[in-house]
Amino acid sequence: MSATTSHEVRFNLPNIEVAAKVWGPADGVPVIALHGWLDNAATFDLIAARMPGLQIVALDLPGHGLSDHLPAAGYSLWQQAATVLQVADSLGWQRFALLGHSMGAIISGILAGSLPDRIMGVGMIDGLLPVTAEADDAPAQMAKYFAASLQAANKRKPIYDSVEKAIKARLMGANTPISREAVGILVERGLMPDHGGWTWRTDPQLFLPSPLRFTNQHAIAFIEAIRAPACVVLANQGVMAKYPAVVERVWQFEHIRVHAMDGGHHLHLEAQAPEVATLLHSFFSDLS
Template identity: 70%
Template structure:
């Protein structure tokens, strides 16, 4: 695949979505979905090593260079619906997925909901969302309401240099990540503000979910996946904090599971070539008759 990407924008009915494209039409059509608070640059070190793939990596709504959603919070199904609208703009009736973290969870929702649309789903250190049970729904909704009322009163931080923004992301991130990897994400995630720099991301992304899937909901989506599915699990990633999730993953026999040393962003770190090798094998094995030119 070409080492350089090109920018793309999709004018959808309710918002504009930005993205980065690697490869040419005729390769396996793949939509790339990044993690929470990241952007399409999460694939900058992975994409150039992919072969025979036409990758369209999106800035999901509220992230990167894409528009923000109206005041209502963000949900997995809203983001998944936007992915389908982009696929329509591309003319892709069937396509494969490449998702990291939140993007992997959205990939699972799509693959489980619309198996006839998905050629294959490759996931990196993400599979099922955080869940809660039905009895917890009123308290969860209350947390959302209270936080949404306060979000307008919070100001984004302004940094006097890009380097200080990088340092803030390294120190304040929810998972360990190298400064080098953060630099890729920050370049696309900042905008000028009052003589300095602040985050482009929508403050609403920090709100608690209004509703969460129950564990039964989450498992049902994964069990409904029919397309070839692969999960690259980081041995020092986020899911190792949740033993019950790991146990469930081991029981999904229809998912190709590859465990690899590295942190949550291993695809953006020094493990990127090894992750790319797994992805190349995965996409190359998709049935040839299903791979249509874009």
């Protein structure tokens, strides 16, 4: 299958400018792609190029990649979801599909559950349910957020004297196995020059703990409300695999197709990319 090239676009939204990479023809199946936490639009480089007939608009979500940063406390899942809707409206897409990895998959589930009339279908890679907490945990969770916010003012971004050192730092910080090649793709879009070296474009606020989390009932309610065709690619050695109870719950959603595949959390950027692309291409093509 021949690869297609991408081009860059920017969306001037009411309160922020958002960058994106676009693949495919203007008359293709409309798909907005959402990356994971601390990643960027380049996370879809290896699979988007293998899915002809789709127009894939892969966003740098606010605070990531080449997009602007949001004001303080702006990075809730629902705020990011609202930005996705603003992009869709800018494109003139009343109905569209979603492709999400990790955090992007969680945001996709929230949108699909909230707005069934607008979402044609949703494909998710190693992500579905967010980290949850019980209502009684809310005061302690908010306290963590307040404490971290006060400390954040004194923190400075690291500066690396080479891109290779930034890649090594990202590899060391990975919580699941990922190749140097995959990290290189993400880091290229995630760095900017600073003081003769390189530092992260990422908004430091993204490292703050969430001030408020969904309860388990909240999380399940969004997924149960999805009416569009939906599928999840589960990485057998990914993030979700660390939580067997969550994986078991995912398999219990009868309206979601689940495909388990050997590979790590970023399997769509690894050797499994062709297999992931073939599976998702078939899914999205059936929506047209």
